[in-house]
Amino acid sequence: MRQEELDLFIKLLRDAANDIAAVDISAKISTLAAGMSCRMVLGRKYMDNEFDEKGFKAVMKEGMHLAAAPNIGDYIPYVGALDLKGLKKRMKVVNKIFDDFFDRVIDEHMKSDSREDKIKDFVDVMLGFVGTEESEYRIDRPNIKAILLDMLAGSMDTSATAIEWAFSELMRHPRVMKKLQMELETVVGMKRKVDESDLDKLGYLNMVIKESMRLHPVAPLLIPHQSMEDCIVEDYFIPKKSKVIINAWAIMRDPSAWSDPEKFWPERFEGSNIDVRGRDFQLIPFGSGRRGCPGLQLGLTMAHLVVAQLVHCFDWKLTNDMLPIDLDMTEHFGLSMPRAKHLVCIPAYRLHDEKD
Numbered sequence: 001m002r003q004e005e006l007d008l009f010i011k012l013l014r015d016a017a018n019d020i021a022a023v024d025i026s027a028k029i030s031t032l033a034a035g036m037s038c039r040m041v042l043g044r045k046y047m048d049n050e051f052d053e054k055g056f057k058a059v060m061k062e063g064m065h066l067a068a069a070p071n072i073g074d075y076i077p078y079v080g081a082l083d084l085k086g087l088k089k090r091m092k093v094v095n096k097i098f099d100d101f102f103d104r105v106i107d108e109h110m111k112s113d114s115r116e117d118k119i120k121d122f123v124d125v126m127l128g129f130v131g132t133e134e135s136e137y138r139i140d141r142p143n144i145k146a147i148l149l150d151m152l153a154g155s156m157d158t159s160a161t162a163i164e165w166a167f168s169e170l171m172r173h174p175r176v177m178k179k180l181q182m183e184l185e186t187v188v189g190m191k192r193k194v195d196e197s198d199l200d201k202l203g204y205l206n207m208v209i210k211e212s213m214r215l216h217p218v219a220p221l222l223i224p225h226q227s228m229e230d231c232i233v234e235d236y237f238i239p240k241k242s243k244v245i246i247n248a249w250a251i252m253r254d255p256s257a258w259s260d261p262e263k264f265w266p267e268r269f270e271g272s273n274i275d276v277r278g279r280d281f282q283l284i285p286f287g288s289g290r291r292g293c294p295g296l297q298l299g300l301t302m303a304h305l306v307v308a309q310l311v312h313c314f315d316w317k318l319t320n321d322m323l324p325i326d327l328d329m330t331e332h333f334g335l336s337m338p339r340a341k342h343l344v345c346i347p348a349y350r351l352h353d354e355k356d
């Protein structure tokens with residue numbers, strides 16, 4: 001189903017290429033990631049009007065914004081009940097929209113075809129555990145709704161932001177773009193598109209994605225953690241139950257860990273074992289340890305595949321004859337860190353395949 005969504009996306013870009021039209025690639029990547037996530041998690045895509053009048057992305061954005069907003073009640077608990085900044089009230093509205101929507105999704109799945117040979121989606125699998133002794137934990141409707149929210153919030157924005165930044169860096173660095181196109185030409189050829197089984201052979205692509213995630217972590221401060229025990233880090237005493245915020249953005253640009261840290265230079269990973277999986281603490285775009293990202297493999301696959309297809313299928317130009325060096329790379333800082341301004345560029349199809 002990921003491939004189906006990607007085929008639609010490439011088809012849309014190919015139409016734009018035929019018309020030599022500029023594409024808001026940030027918006028298109030965001031729609032692609034939302035479509036892939038919805039199909040993987042909920043079994044099908046939902047139209048905005050099936051969700052809420054404000055639309056899916058707007059409500060998700062409001063939820064993420066509220067989750068990241070500093071709340072005085074978190075630090076001075078006895079003023080929490082006063083909800084001085086009105087955050088709780090707004091969060092309740094978002095919560096109700098998601099809660100009603102997930103109820104409808106679950107009802108729809110319960111009513112749907114229950115034949116044994118039906119291909120089960122994620123919701124079907126979780127519903128299969130309700131009322132059984134099969135799983136270690138009891139799973140009920142509220143648990144399913146919480147997991148669905150986690151999966152959607154965790155996957156939609158993150159993958160889109162990672163893809164958007166990697167592609168932006170490639171637009172800004174034509175040398176790297178060309179080198180990646182050469183790798184794709186050598187490994188895949190020009191007669192078919194890249195597929196997931198090619199990804200292991202694309203070493204330079206892997207370096208490009210790592211380097212982009214180093215400079216542009218999707219969650220620059222990760223998600224707040226809590227210390228389980230008293231501990232000492234360097235000379236600082238961190239008491240048990242402290243809220244710990246990790247500045248992954250600063251760690252991944254730390255000059256004592258990286259040479260020329262501000263430079264986008266994928267070749268720094270040549271012959272190096274440093275990886276994004278949480279073992280190398282200087283490179284932690286997915287966090288590390290027990291609360292590290294459980295969707296790492298899926299997120300990496302989506303990012304590699306989409307970036308590979310964008311670069312392999314098309315040559316790209318910036319609009320208004322803008323030079324790559326002039327491309328605005330300002331970040332919008334929050335719980336996640338997308339581009340401040342949408343990336344707009346013009347595709348030209350370059351594969352020699354006959355069909356879409």
Ligand code: HEM
Pocket residue numbers: 150151154155156158159162218219222223224284285286287288290291292293294295296298299300303
């Ligand atoms: C390129 C894509 C992705 C990036 C860069 C990313 C990054 C992260 C980061 C930095 C965290 C916080 C880790 C920490 O605080 O130590 C996190 C948590 C999480 N991610 Fe991802 N993620 C991505 C894709 C996904 C996907 C595809 C899913 C689900 C299918 C997902 C689900 C989650 C969940 C549920 C958590 C919370 C884990 C917990 O609280 O224990 N993520 N992710």
